[in-house]
Amino acid sequence: MKKILYSVVLVVVAYFVEQKTGISFLDNSNLNSNSIAAPQSPVSQKNDNLQSHSDNTNKAVQSAYTNHQSDIQVQQQGEVVKVLADDLKGSRHQKFILKIDRLSILIAHNIDLAPRIEGIRAGDTVEFYGEYEWNKKGGVVHWTHRDPGGRHIDGWLKHKGRTYQ
Secondary structure (H helix, E strand, C coil), rough: HHHHHHHHHHHHHHHHHHHHHHCCCCCCCCCCCCCCCCCHHHHHHHHHHHHHHHHCCCHHHHHHHHCCCEEEEEEEEEEECCCCCCCCCCEEEEEEEEEECCCCEEEECCCCCCCCCCCCCCEEEEEEEEEEEECCCCCEEECCCCCCCCCCCCCEEEEEEEEEC
């Protein structure tokens, strides 16, 4: 009985994620194979399917900013304009600012759960997949790592051909 209930809950959650993002869990044509992290769990593999859909995310950050939206999964890339000091309060985060068109966003990458991007500097290009949170300065992208509890969609950063999650 528990297995049936668990399966129903899983299907319902997948349905709502698909409805909210327009992304199907059934398409695995472009799974990420360049990760430096450990082998993926089945939950992570399903989450990686979300990475392959860039058609709706090309301007996702700009759209979320314009519409004051938060809790939105976004995939995009930008140019590093400033590398900031790490945030060492609570979970440690590597922080840097990306420029995307005319918008600046803060990337807050949890380095307690994912490898730090070594050697990142202004002018570098970084691609990201994470959760966008609106603010008047441009917004923040976090959850750029795997969720060890398996409750949140896994995110990542890509820099110079390497994937960090």
